[in-house]
Amino acid sequence: MSVIDKIHQDRFDTPKTPFALDIEDLSNFEYDMQHCIKCKGCYWVDHTYMPGMENAVRCPSNLWKEFDSYGAFGKMRIGLHLLNGELEWSDHLLELIYADPLCGACDVGCKRNLDLETGLTLEALRVKAVQDGAGPMPGQKKVIANIRETGNIYGASASRHSWMTEEIRVAEKADTVYFPGCLSSYQKKELAQSTAMLLNRSGIDFMLLPEESCCGNVAFSVGDIAAAREIAMKNVEKMRNTGAKTLVVSCAECYRMWKVDYPKLLKIRTADLGFEVKHIIEAAHDAWQEGKLSLRNPVNLQITYHDSCGVSRLCDDWEPYEGERGWMGTIEPGLTRRRGRQGLYQITRELLENIPGLELKEMQRTRENALCCAGGRGTSFDFPELSAFSATERLREAESTGAEVLVTACPWCVSNFDSVKPEEDPFEIADIAQILLKAAGQEGGTV
């Protein structure tokens, strides 16, 4: 038999195996874990984008510990050995799996060379940790218990709506629902206020979700699928019952949760949610393009912009996939890979660059290559040192641009950066809603 005939025969003889993008079964990602070639594309930002070594790393966890097991390439091997029953859970193994903000940087890095599902594999590893009775971490368990008892991550008994002020107009019934999320409802209230005022300024009537509660981001991110699904079902039902067409959020974690992970949990497409999920960046951009939001007030600041993971590489629409894998790893039917292309990269910059007086000074790690601050996805509850380390590293990069203000699009990022910035440092942290509101001629925060 000729070599060509042999190849053809192999192609037809190789048995096909089922393959699904389903994080509830780690074996769906066995091929991905087996075929990680340890090239470290998940660790380094491509050299074509990076002029030097100073900001060349994309993975916060591996930068923190400088040990392969903390990087995606290490965890791909750990996952394989867990799956084969060759490894048992231990405290240290749990630390390796959970000391990670699941920021998606490894996933977009890996998919530049190979089409491995690195991000979903890391999510599936956490689901397995919970399925095996080992995970999540103690602090994360407490947060999930708080959500169950009080509907918020803090276990607070106070109203979620104490951020509201008399000047904010909220409708009883509207086509748009504003969902501020736990952090802006309880801690960074000025961000919820700025967003609500920006919606008012944009002529967008909005209501709040009846019996509003947490989006469940922490439960999902740490692998507690049962708790996260229960929250997803309740929230989606509440939203559908309002009859509103659009849900606006101001938190990047809530955005990713509603737009990507609720459909993932409910095994539906993002398009089938029954309503559109928009970050305030998108709502403001639409209003600005329609001439309803004017950004003519000068904002005389030099700023740099931090692409929060949830509004950048992690927000591509979700679409369930089931197929078969065959010869040489080929899969049928064809799969549209999620590569972080739907991130709100350009519209954010379009808004900022159209504000008179404002100068945008980009960092080297930007858009899908941005370094995560490591404040979200449950990380800060059990690994505050990692959150502080990555935020400090990102602040260093931000300040090196010569900007006066770091602008971001998520209260988790704002809060994490605030917590590491020395008090005497005049460099400021702001949310994009605060900047846009100022450009619209209204003060809405400290900037």
Ligand code: SF4
């Ligand atoms: S980029 Fe992908 S293949 Fe390369 S080491 Fe990382 S996980 Fe493995």
